[in-house]
Amino acid sequence: MADDVRNSLVLITRKWQPAIGGMETWSMRMAEALGSFAAVEVIALPGRRNGMPPHAASLLAFPFTVLARLLSLRQAPKAALLGDMAIWPLALPARLRGIRRIAIAAHGTDVSYHRRGGIRGKLYGAYLRLGSRMLGSATVIANSRATAEVLNETGWHDAHVVPLATDITAPPPDGRHNGRLLFAGRLIERKGCGWFIREVLPLLPESIGLDIAGTGWSTAERALLNHPRVRFLGPLHGDALVRAYREALAVVVPNIPVENGEFEGFGLIAPEAAAAGGMVLAADCDGLRDAVIDGVTGHLLPSADAACWMNAIMAADGTPPGIRAKRLAGFQGEASRFFDWQRAARQTLTAIA
Numbered sequence: 001m002a003d004d005v006r007n008s009l010v011l012i013t014r015k016w017q018p019a020i021g022g023m024e025t026w027s028m029r030m031a032e033a034l035g036s037f038a039a040v041e042v043i044a045l046p047g048r049r050n051g052m053p054p055h056a057a058s059l060l061a062f063p064f065t066v067l068a069r070l071l072s073l074r075q076a077p078k079a080a081l082l083g084d085m086a087i088w089p090l091a092l093p094a095r096l097r098g099i100r101r102i103a104i105a106a107h108g109t110d111v112s113y114h115r116r117g118g119i120r121g122k123l124y125g126a127y128l129r130l131g132s133r134m135l136g137s138a139t140v141i142a143n144s145r146a147t148a149e150v151l152n153e154t155g156w157h158d159a160h161v162v163p164l165a166t167d168i169t170a171p172p173p174d175g176r177h178n179g180r181l182l183f184a185g186r187l188i189e190r191k192g193c194g195w196f197i198r199e200v201l202p203l204l205p206e207s208i209g210l211d212i213a214g215t216g217w218s219t220a221e222r223a224l225l226n227h228p229r230v231r232f233l234g235p236l237h238g239d240a241l242v243r244a245y246r247e248a249l250a251v252v253v254p255n256i257p258v259e260n261g262e263f264e265g266f267g268l269i270a271p272e273a274a275a276a277g278g279m280v281l282a283a284d285c286d287g288l289r290d291a292v293i294d295g296v297t298g299h300l301l302p303s304a305d306a307a308c309w310m311n312a313i314m315a316a317d318g319t320p321p322g323i324r325a326k327r328l329a330g331f332q333g334e335a336s337r338f339f340d341w342q343r344a345a346r347q348t349l350t351a352i353a
Contacts, residue, residue: 008075009034009352010041010099012066012090013083014059019047022268023107026143027083029167030105033345034081041077043069067093079103079352081141085110085156088131091138103139103352106159108265108287111142111150115261128154141351143266144287150263160351163290165341166272170242173277173332175325180231181313182248182278184213184241184269187221190262192254192283192303194221199306200254201229204313210252213244245278250316253282253292256304267291274298274335277328281312297335 011031015023027044034040045054045062070093079101080094091102114125132155140159142148148159183193193212201210209229213236216222225232236244245251251273255264264286271291273280280298282288294300302308
């Protein structure tokens with residue numbers, strides 16, 4: 001990484017606490033990790049106290065805040081990192097301030113919204129294509145190869161792939177489990193929970209049930225919570241979520257393709273669960289291919305192949321505790337080593353340089 005980038009970097013983000021979400025987590029953890037290697041100035045738009053994103057009026061005023069903060073700096077930073085693709089125009093005040101190197105992080109929805117079609121989707125696609133023309137020299141940092149591929153659709157090419165990280169730590173696993181599967185995340189179609197309940201759960205012994213830790217979004221998906229073998233835990237955080245990962249027979253991440261073009265940008269549940277000492281079974285699709293190192297931090301299974309998922313779950317259930325503990329300890333160690341914020345920060349700075 002070049003000395004000038006280490007000496008001076010500004011992170012500009014509209015995703016910040018007390019708002020809650022994956023991009024907010026990325027912004028805060030990346031800022032902290034970058035601070036280990038570089039002098040970082042953060043210009044952030046805080047969320048609302050109830051955990052929701054900022055109001056529209058705050059978003060509209062944010063460019064003026066960015067410009068004022070940049071102009072107030074005694075010396076222009078050598079590089080600027082924008083927190084997501086939707087705020088690419090904020091590269092313009094950065095350039096006005098004399099910042100030579102511009103980088104933009106790409107996550108998932110911020111690059112794929114145009115796939116939804118309709119007037120909003122078409123307008124957003126045109127908005128991203130305009131950005132690709134105006135900022136052709138900018139560095140794009142994608143959280144997965146899948147995100148990088150979707151970026152190509154709106155003219156953003158040659159993205160650097162920097163997988164996300166987790167700060168979850170836990171003792172070595174003991175090989176025991178509670179006999180139940182765990183799904184953690186939003187209840188929307190592409191996450192595959194509904195598909196799993198309909199297609200896989202009936203193939204498994206009655207003794208194996210499914211716990212769901214998350215929030216309800218899709219009406220159709222939420223209706224499946226009434227299934228007699230499903231137990232809804234609600235949102236879990238901190239130690240409670242780590243325990244759920246560790247105690248489950250397997251943590252299932254069964255994403256499926258959907259017609260509206262939505263995709264999984266990364267899938268942070270997978271490295272989180274592995275780092276906690278859980279058995280991760282994830283669909284071999286989208287960004288999950290970078291969130292799971294197959295056979296090293298968990299297992300990738302064919303998406304929407306119910307028989308294959310059944311066989312993998314039965315194999316996990318039949319593994320003796322001693323062998324399971326040794327295998328999970330290996331997965332946990334590799335996940336903690338690779339999915340680390342220091343690694344992500346180093347790769348980010350290298351890409352910017």
